[in-house]
Amino acid sequence: MSGEIILALDKAQYGPHDTIVVSIFNSGPIAILVADHQTNCSLICLQRLSNGAWQQVQLCRMKTPTRLIEVPAASTMVQRLVPGSDQATTAAWLLGIYRAALQYGTRVEGTFVEAPPLHSAEFAVA
Numbered sequence: 382m383s384g385e386i387i388l389a390l391d392k393a394q395y396g397p398h399d400t401i402v403v404s405i406f407n408s409g410p411i412a413i414l415v416a417d418h419q420t421n422c423s424l425i426c427l428q429r430l431s432n433g434a435w436q437q438v439q440l441c442r443m444k445t446p447t448r449l450i451e452v453p454a455a456s457t458m459v460q461r462l463v464p465g466s467d468q469a470t471t472a473a474w475l476l477g478i479y480r481a482a483l484q485y486g487t488r489v490e491g492t493f494v495e496a497p498p499l500h501s502a503e504f505a506v507a
Contacts (some may be wrong), residue, residue, distance in 0.1 A: 385409030387480050388425075393507050397473035400503045401427065401462040401478055401499065402415045407452045413485045414449040414493065417441070422494035423460040430478040430503075438479070449493070452485075 386409065391402040391468045397463045407413055422441035429438050439462075441463040465472030481501040486493050 384497055386413060386483070386485065386496075388483055388499060389405055390481065390501055390504055392437075393502075393504055395474065397476065398439070398464060399506075400464075401474075401479075401481075403460045403462065404453055405455055405458045405460065405483060406459045406507050407454060407458075410454050411487055412451045413496075414451055415451040415483065415485045416445045416447050417450055418443065419484075421462050423462060424452075424458065424483070425462060426484065427462055428480050428482050428500075429469055429475060430480075435480070435482075437452045438474075446488065476506055478505055 385407065387406040389404045389406060395401055405415070405424065415424040417424055418439070419425055420439045422443055426440070427438040428435040433438040464474045480503045483499045484495070486495040486498070
């Protein structure tokens, strides 16, 4: 299924104050389910390369239950990640190499079946 789900960025490089726009393309025949409460309380988990390991950035701190959001078959959902929208951080992305990550799954006979994580191309904040 991962070939039918694509993460696309609107740019190859961003500035520290830029909004990062990630589109989730579901070209498959069935809906996928994605948990919110990721970066900026969106469906996308932004990750920054730090000391050779990917670290999650600005995870959601809302005190609400995590919801599964449906991305319908043959559709696109756009997510906008704004620097500093998490009140505990500064209003700029740290300089470095990033990628967007998507954890998703499908519902098969009433049971949630998780797919392997999907990543965008790496990009720079410079």
